[in-house]
Amino acid sequence: MRRPARALRDDGTAGPPLDLRPIRKAGLRGLITILKERWDRPVFLALASVSLIALGLILFFIFREAAPILRETGLSGFFGTHWNPTGSPASYGALPMIAGSALVTVAALVLAIPLGFAAAAFIAEVAPRWMKDVAKSILELLAGVPSVIYGFFGLMIVAPAFQRAFGLSTGRTALTASVILGIMALPTIASLAEDALTAVPNSYREASMALGASRWQTIRRVTFPAAFSGLIGAAILGMGRAVGETMAVLMVAGNAPQITASLLRPVRTLTSAIALEMGETAMGSTHYHALFALGVVLLIIALVTNGLAEWFRGRLARKHGR
């Protein structure tokens, strides 16, 4: 980034002693400066756009590979209640998987939301400093465990235990998947909820305590309501993660494509259907397109939950002026 000697002119009479002309008007010097010093903004902007390009590629290709399903089965065919791609006649109804994903996700959230919020409240409001750090580290470690390990743990330890406990023919059920998913969603929900609680200004707490409220009353009546939209954001993001989780569910949910409300029966989710069947389909077949269409459903759910969660979290930030 050298600034050449001609930036200084030493003939005091001819012109100003310093050349400060804006580079657009500085002739050749300006041009050289642009090439040498002003390449950075456009280059970095281009490189920073790679996430957008990646997102665009995902949208384009998933939709492109899914689109033929509209011609092959029609929308009503795709939203049918039977999924039997290898039967004759083959059917490609996605509702069993949608129902499976919904069941497993809702049950997982029933477990993870209370635990996550409570852990967040503990970390943000109750725990002393050192315990706070330990608890946060544990949540971070839990979030770092690969999903295939969760699946393996569920398959080898949890499923047999549930099979014995409930006297089932198989331990691979919606319940097992929900428990595993709940544990997996816990760190996401807890750490985002903790962010939300921490974002509540201390003056709120002080005002409440000054009125004689106990710390618990303050948490319940002041901090939680003030952080409400952030907490909702955390829950929604946790939901998005649970819906999109593949390996763990694939390994423990039992993978029967059926519509059921019973947690003790096996179900197949959107993600596990794709993971399970994509390897066995011919590229370009109706089955292949149908699996990509499941991907479209997943992608839409993921983007919508993500957007909603961001919106709620942003609303919290706006409300408290940060």
Next chain:
Amino acid sequence: MVTQDGATVTARSIDATRDWLERNLHSTSIIETERFGFFYGREQALREVSLGIPIDGVTAIMGPSGCGKSTLLRAFNRMNELYPNTRAEGTIRFLGQDLLKADPVAVRRHIGMVFQRPNPFPKSIFDNIAYGPRVHGIRHRAHLAELVEESLRRAALWDEVKDHLKKSALSLSGGQQQRLGIARALAVRPTVLLMDEPCSALDPKATDRIETTTRELAQELTVVIVTHNLQQAGRISDHVAVLLAGGVLAEFGSTRTVFASPFSEQVADYLSGRFG
């Protein structure tokens, strides 16, 4: 000092610049603002400020907190633009050239700055001082060493640090860090040195050293200093500009005159410590 690769940190002496100013612009003001206003978003920080910073001596910008004095100072080297959503109106001329339309990087090469809080880079003392010259293309070790020594001497820090130039600048005391900041700014041989409340984080002894250094530097270049400390302004400045709330320039003149008999009542109140 021109190196093999053509880079330079030579600046013309203050006498030559004064000559040039008088001959070509018939003025002794190195920086002149005309109805200068500045906005952060919708908030107006400065209103129609018109003044001329004399090339000789120390000019102090004073005023109660939030009056825009730092904003005015940072307008002189275009540092305000680093914040989003800013807007300027009116003009600032530096040696007759439109500062607001100039290349900001070139401006900052000629107008150095010392910050309110000492901000040494997490590098060695030597590398801190050599940073500016390196930015301007000087690579030759001997030249750099020469510049480092010269700058540290001018900032009255050389004797304290000459034996450990390799040590981290963060190991220095606050006062030393601030003098390091002065030396760092001097190493590119600026024409004007801006100081943004340089002593606000320092104890009285360190403050005293900075003030002495500042007086000495004023022999060689133009110094503009922002301060909210009346005694300090009285001690070190030759000229003083007083801004009042809302970014209005209330008074500008020689320090002695302004302090002795301010025109405006508000300034008199401010100077007598009744508010601000």
Next chain:
Amino acid sequence: MIAQVTSEGQRRKRIAQRIAFALLTLSTVSAFVALGAILYSMISNGVSALSWQFLSEFPRKMMTEGGIYPALVGSLYLTVGAVLLSLPFAVASAIWLSAYSRGGLWVRVIRVGVNSLAGVPSIVFGLLGLAFFVKVLGLGVSLLAGALTLALLILPILIRAGEEALQAVPMNFREGALALGATKWHAVRTVVLPTAIPGILTGVILGVSRAIGETAPIMFTAAAFYMSRLPETLSDKVMALPYHIFVMATESPNYYKTRNLQFGAALVLLGMVLLMNLGAVTWRARVRRRKQW
């Protein structure tokens, strides 16, 4: 405190608080228990399988004996490839977001892009890899296709870590450099980036630990059930540890014979990931503590 006079209401309040806090503590402990249970089961069942041979040998006899060497190496290749492909873009994005953008539409758009990308399920990355890298670009099921897919997956993680690291560098430093006439890029290169490197490296470790454990994105893009040799070119298929664990656990012909091997492989993966995470977390804490500005 005024006196020891406690009204009935106050006592009830205190009891309620004690119960509530106990429940909050218990919930936090449940996370600890879950982590402990996973760790305990992997260690108690898998530690007996660990040996130097386990780590350095190919699987034998239809994967009922032998080690996990090719899966380890394959995972290493995929992960290193993904980080190398992703990191330059991530750092550049972080630099742009933290130093160049001055608010405005582009920042919001790119931020939405990064956040959305972070929320895309990993299996969908696998679908993209299959449709784009494998099919359209003609890379086939290969190391390169898998590494590219994983690179996209960890991109938002690295960007966020990089941005956080860059933002932690005080504005002071950048202003100091700019006031000396440095261009923005010069200030970033000589002052901001060097200061941010520990933080960026922490992010890299987290990215690696995420990439090494991912299964869904490589299932259709890179992973092989079994290979008798190590991958030699970028267009070879690879074995990968998480996929190996999945296959062994769900499709193993002889469950009882391989149970020990499966736990061993899972323990190795979990151990690597947890150690990396632990390392990153403690290192980050140390860097933050030692920070002098």
